[in-house]
Amino acid sequence: MRTGRIVEVEAYGGPEDRASHARSGRTARNAAMWGPPGTAYVYRVYGMHDCLNVVTGPSGTASAILVRAVEPLAGLERVRAARVEHALAGRRAVRADPGAVVARLGRIPDARLASGPALVAAGFSVDRSDDGADLLDPAGSLHLEAAQGGEPPIIVTVGPRVGVAYAGAPWAGAALRFSAAGHESVSGGRGATARSSVAR
DNA sequence: AGTTGGATGGTCT
DNA sequence: GACCATCCAACTG
Numbered sequence: 001m002r003t004g005r006i007v008e009v010e011a012y013g014g015p016e017d018r019a020s021h022a023r024s025g026r027t028a029r030n031a032a033m034w035g036p037p038g039t040a041y042v043y044r045v046y047g048m049h050d051c052l053n054v055v056t057g058p059s060g061t062a063s064a065i066l067v068r069a070v071e072p073l074a075g076l077e078r079v080r081a082a083r084v085e086h087a088l089a090g091r092r093a094v095r096a097d098p099g100a101v102v103a104r105l106g107r108i109p110d111a112r113l114a115s116g117p118a119l120v121a122a123g124f125s126v127d128r129s130d131d132g133a134d135l136l137d138p139a140g141s142l143h144l145e146a147a148q149g150g151e152p153p154i155i156v157t158v159g160p161r162v163g164v165a166y167a168g169a170p171w172a173g174a175a176l177r178f179s180a181a182g183h184e185s186v187s188g189g190r191g192a193t194a195r196s197s198v199a200r
Numbered sequence: 201a202g203t204t205g206g207a208t209g210g211t212c213t
Numbered sequence: 214g215a216c217c218a219t220c221c222a223a224c225t226g
Contacts, residue, residue: 010218019218029211047209049219066218090207104221118219163218187219 002075002082002124004114005151006067008179008186010161012053014062019167019174022062031132033062038136038144042121042128048090049118052126054135054144068162068177070114071185072123079113079123080105086122111184119187155181162187 012020014033021030021043032041033055041053041064057063072079087101114123121127126142135144158175165172179186 012218021218024212027211043218044210045217046207046219047217048207051218053218068218116219161218166217 002072002078003145004070004072004074004079004124005147006069007071007154007183008067008069008177010066010068011056011176011178012064012066012161014057017167018171019161019164020062023167026062030062033064034060035132038134040126040130040133040135040142042126042131044128045118050121050127051117052121052124052130066117067120068117069179069185069187070120070124071180071183072110072113076110076113080108080110082125083108083113083119083122086125109184115185116187154183157181 012022014020014022015025017023022033026034029043030041032039033053035041035055036059037055037057039055041055042050043053044050052067053064054067055062055064084102084105087105088098114120124142130142133142134140135142137143138145157179159177159179160173160175161177
């Protein structure tokens with residue numbers, strides 16, 4: 001069993017949101033976005049990375065949040081093993097020298113095993129076969145749970161969404177990215193950078 | 201420490 | 214045929 005705490009998300013709206021996959025209306029790829037709240041929307045980007053979204057708006061509105069980063073809480077070695085498995089299944093160049101990949105992944109700090117949208121999917125073995133899944137079903141192999149409590153509280157930082165400059169104003173700059181301030185597991189390359197960016 | 205470019209394929213124009 | 218809701222290695226300074 002792998003569990004983790006979501007520490008970074010981005011909000012995407014329906015067809016009116018020029019940065020949303022729903023901007024061109026309903027297609028085969030984004031059909032899950034129009035499902036009921038709690039539906040998983042999993043898409044592939046840049047030809048190799050899968051990303052997990054959770055539908056948030058009512059059926060037919062296509063609102064969803066992208067899960068950008070997770071703090072692994074349990075099953076850490078399973079998460080790490082999934083990262084290795086995913087890497088070895090991927091690029092041909094990687095398969096040529098698997099030892100180096102395994103070594104590199106072995107050095108990743110626990111907190112950074114799922115510190116990016118594609119890393120969340122890799123670490124928790126989410127792929128497009130999960131597209132359309134009901135994340136509110138406690139019996140589902142992939143599902144959301146309420147926080148157990150006892151965790152340090154999160155202070156939320158807001159900012160613009162990543163990688164959507166093409167959308168233009170006001171969508172590109174809209175403050176729709178929400179992350180745990182100073183949290184080690186948020187995306188952004190280096191944990192040190194993420195921490196210092198909120199220092200004061 | 202910061203920047204650049206390659207990998208890689210589905211989707212939309 | 215262009216464009217991506219990305220990641221990482223290999224550069225430069």
